[in-house]
Amino acid sequence: MYWKHCAFSGGYRFTGFANQPEPRFLPWPGESPDPAKRDRVIDEVLEGLDARIRDSREILIYSIESGPFPRPLEVDFPDGGVRIENALNTLKNRYPRHPIRLLLGKRRRRAFSRLFPGGLPREGIDYLSIDDRYPAHLPELFRGVCGLKPEGDLWDGLLSLDELTALCGERDLRWVSIALCGQGFLDNAYVKAPIGASLGSGIAHYLKEGGWRIVAGDPICGEPVTDLSLAVSPGLRCLLALEEGPREESFPWAHPGGERDSWFRLLFSSLRPGKKLMKTNLRGEERACFSCGACIAACPVSLVPKLLYRLALKEGSREELKRFRIDDCISCNLCTYLCPAKIDLASEIAKARGRNLR
Amino acid sequence: MMRRIIDKIGNTWYGISRGGAELSGGAPHIRDSVDIKRYMFSVILALLPALIHAGFVFGSRVYLMLLISYLSGGLVELLFAVYRKQPVEEGFLVSGLVYTLSLPASLPLPITALGVIFGTFFGKELFGGTGRNVFNPALVGRMFITLSFPSSFAEAYDALSGATPLSAWGDGQLYSMGELLFAGAPGAVGEVSRILLLFGGLWLCLSRVADWKIPLSYLVSFYLLSLLHSLFAPGLLPPPLYSLASGGLIFGAFFMATDPVTSPECGSSRIFYGISCALFTLLFRAYSSYPEGVMFAVVLSNALAPLFDQLVYALRYPLSRELDT
Numbered sequence: 001m002y003w004k005h006c007a008f009s010g011g012y013r014f015t016g017f018a019n020q021p022e023p024r025f026l027p028w029p030g031e032s033p034d035p036a037k038r039d040r041v042i043d044e045v046l047e048g049l050d051a052r053i054r055d056s057r058e059i060l061i062y063s064i065e066s067g068p069f070p071r072p073l074e075v076d077f078p079d080g081g082v083r084i085e086n087a088l089n090t091l092k093n094r095y096p097r098h099p100i101r102l103l104l105g106k107r108r109r110r111a112f113s114r115l116f117p118g119g120l121p122r123e124g125i126d127y128l129s130i131d132d133r134y135p136a137h138l139p140e141l142f143r144g145v146c147g148l149k150p151e152g153d154l155w156d157g158l159l160s161l162d163e164l165t166a167l168c169g170e171r172d173l174r175w176v177s178i179a180l181c182g183q184g185f186l187d188n189a190y191v192k193a194p195i196g197a198s199l200g201s202g203i204a205h206y207l208k209e210g211g212w213r214i215v216a217g218d219p220i221c222g223e224p225v226t227d228l229s230l231a232v233s234p235g236l237r238c239l240l241a242l243e244e245g246p247r248e249e250s251f252p253w254a255h256p257g258g259e260r261d262s263w264f265r266l267l268f269s270s271l272r273p274g275k276k277l278m279k280t281n282l283r284g285e286e287r288a289c290f291s292c293g294a295c296i297a298a299c300p301v302s303l304v305p306k307l308l309y310r311l312a313l314k315e316g317s318r319e320e321l322k323r324f325r326i327d328d329c330i331s332c333n334l335c336t337y338l339c340p341a342k343i344d345l346a347s348e349i350a351k352a353r354g355r356n357l358r
Numbered sequence: 359m360m361r362r363i364i365d366k367i368g369n370t371w372y373g374i375s376r377g378g379a380e381l382s383g384g385a386p387h388i389r390d391s392v393d394i395k396r397y398m399f400s401v402i403l404a405l406l407p408a409l410i411h412a413g414f415v416f417g418s419r420v421y422l423m424l425l426i427s428y429l430s431g432g433l434v435e436l437l438f439a440v441y442r443k444q445p446v447e448e449g450f451l452v453s454g455l456v457y458t459l460s461l462p463a464s465l466p467l468p469i470t471a472l473g474v475i476f477g478t479f480f481g482k483e484l485f486g487g488t489g490r491n492v493f494n495p496a497l498v499g500r501m502f503i504t505l506s507f508p509s510s511f512a513e514a515y516d517a518l519s520g521a522t523p524l525s526a527w528g529d530g531q532l533y534s535m536g537e538l539l540f541a542g543a544p545g546a547v548g549e550v551s552r553i554l555l556l557f558g559g560l561w562l563c564l565s566r567v568a569d570w571k572i573p574l575s576y577l578v579s580f581y582l583l584s585l586l587h588s589l590f591a592p593g594l595l596p597p598p599l600y601s602l603a604s605g606g607l608i609f610g611a612f613f614m615a616t617d618p619v620t621s622p623e624c625g626s627s628r629i630f631y632g633i634s635c636a637l638f639t640l641l642f643r644a645y646s647s648y649p650e651g652v653m654f655a656v657v658l659s660n661a662l663a664p665l666f667d668q669l670v671y672a673l674r675y676p677l678s679r680e681l682d683t
Contacts, residue, residue, distance in 0.1 A: 213387060215387050219386065219387045219388045220385065220386040220387075220388070221385050221386070222385060222387065223385070224384065224385075224387070240387070242387055242388065244381065261390075261391060262390050262391045262392045263390055263392070263566065264390070264392045264397070264565055264566045264567060265564060265565040265566055266392060266396065266400050266565045266567065278388050279388065280381045280382050280387050280388065281380070281381060281382075281389070282380040282381060282382055282389050282393075283389050283390070283391050283392075283393055284380075284389075284392075284393020284394065284395065284396075285380055285393070286380070287394050287447070287488075287489065288487070288488065288489035288490065289489055290394065290488060290489040290618055290619045291489070291618045291619055291621070291623050292397065292567075292618045293569060293618065293623055293624070293625070293628075294566070296623060296624060296625065297566075297569075297625065304623070304624065304671075306623060307623070307671070323675050323677065324671075324675055325675065333385055333386040336386055336389075337386040337388070337389060337390055338389075338390040338392075339390070340390070340392050340393050340394050340396075340397050341393075341394055341489075342380075342389065342393060344383065346385075346386075347383075347384070
């Protein structure tokens with residue numbers, strides 16, 4: 001089973017499910033959560049958001065489609081932009097001293113134009129624009145565009161569109177719609193899951209038999225889900241079931257690659273956007289670095305990942321790592337994703353950064 | 359010992375023919391479809407049209423030379439793989455092809471074999487194998503036999519159907535640009551099909567296998583330096599455009615200088631590297647007894663590659679006193 005997505009700078013960008021022009025929702029077959037437990041989770045989320053915004057000096061709402069699985073806006077806002085507009089008005093009334101800025105990726109700006117045929121809400125809101133190149137959706141990267149510093153209270157004022165509508169009471173926080181993606185699911189669609197319910201009780205119903213790697217989030221930075229008894233959380237928007245297991249391929253390097261994507265333009269896949277195959281397979285074996293320079297060319301924050309990796313391996317001094325700006329790494333994992341020698345640069349760099357901070 | 363060699367050959371074939379058994383340990387959960395095998399294979403694909411064309415021009419001897427190069431280079435790789443208890447890597451398939459295409463077609467086969475053995479042994483394996491070598495192994499082997507067997511090379515070039523473009527210019531003749539690009543001008547095996555090399559090289563750059571900065575800076579700076587040189591010392595070099603299309607310059611710029619292992623790592627240092635290749639090529643062509651200088655220029659620039667990287671790192675990441683605090 002495939003799902004539609006188009007290539008982005010080295011990975012995938014989900015655009016909807018194949019043969020599903022309109023989002024399709026599946027029923028939740030699992031258990032219902034304990035209402036008291038669910039309300040406690042919701043209260044905690046809302047209190048956390050309110051505390052953050054109160055402590056901040058300005059509010060930055062962001063919506064950028066550069067991640068591998070950004071959801072179509074129509075899924076969360078089927079009735080147009082009314083709820084976003086209401087949420088913005090509520091926010092202005094509730095925090096009148098906070099300047100509000102709205103950062104939109106170029107694709108989201110087009111989607112907003114569809115939601116607001118009469119024009120975007122303008123009063124008291126500054127609009128900023130950003131290119132949707134991966135990984136622009138990571139706050140660590142767009143802080144430069146908005147002049148935000150990583151430390152201090154400005155950082156607290158970040159709100160995603162989900163958080164905005166939740167905070168202003170324009171989203172029913174008792175439910176979350178999760179996109180079920182990947183070959184491991186019987187049907188690729190959205191499921192409306194109750195917050196606080198056991199994830200496995202509903203998801204297992206749609207999961208095929210066999211070894212699948214369940215990932216919460218996207219395939220580049222997502223967290224593996226090893227325990228399906230966990231409760232459904234408000235932030236869970238996408239679940240992937242990727243093919244797991246050592247399935248060998250004959251002459252994998254000689255395949256034309258219509259269903260495989262690559263940063264290198266050697267494959268025909270770029271001529272065929274849409275159906276792409278995702279596996280947890282390394283698609284090659286780990287070798288010594290041969291200095292192809294792909295990690296350097298693709299690094300969104302202009303670091304030299306292979307140099308940092310080398311320093312990380314030999315446990316380079318704190319000064320040395322700082323000199324080569326290890327603290328600027330945003331852990332987008334792009335270097336590991338596209339390394340032809342299949343070296344896990346990102347995790348070694350992250351380990352070294354952790355050592356450096358201690 | 360024999361059993362280990364047979365096992366190694368089996369493993370090599372298995373490694374080439376099968377793959378995809380390893381899984382990603384965590385995020386990123388998926389990986390790019392290109393691995394080193396596909397990367398290397400694409401260089402071979404880019405050179406294949408030039409090789410086939412050379413087969414038409416020089417006959418089946420070209421393929422025999424290639425076979426000898428592969429067998430000799432493969433043998434050295436195999437012995438080192440057995441010694442190091444590591445798999446045989448497919449780098450020798452690329453360097454063997456580049457090496458063969460840089461030779462004159464009637465070079466004696468034992469010399470062909472000796473060059474590739476020397477290049478693989480001293481140019482690659484002594485440094486630790488693929489990814490750790492400082493010099494391009496194909497060029498080390500080619501340089502060794504050029505300096506060791508000058509008379510064999512002279513005889514091989516004499517056996518060509520006519521003078522090579524650079525020696526023809528020395529005799530007061532010039533080939534037309536059409537002859538230079540479209541296989542009218544004799545030369546080494548790969549040099550007779552410059553237009554096919556150009557297309558292959560452009561494809562490598564477009565597909566990001568070769569970094570376009572190296573061939574572009576090499577060719578543009580060579581053209582500009584030749585132009586400048588002709589103003590101050592006219593008559594030492596052919597006209598700039600003729601120089602650009604003659605000898606192994608196109609082959610060298612796209613397929614020798616772009617070897618990722620022996621070229622610098624950073625984009626900006628790769629521009630310095632291209633300029634250095636151009637400068638050395640010009641100096642060798644104008645002031646040495648060898649009419650062709652690409653091979654020496656690339657090997658010398660290989661030695662300078664780490665220096666260019668250090669220079670760029672020093673400029674981009676200056677040492678600061680604040681770091682000590």
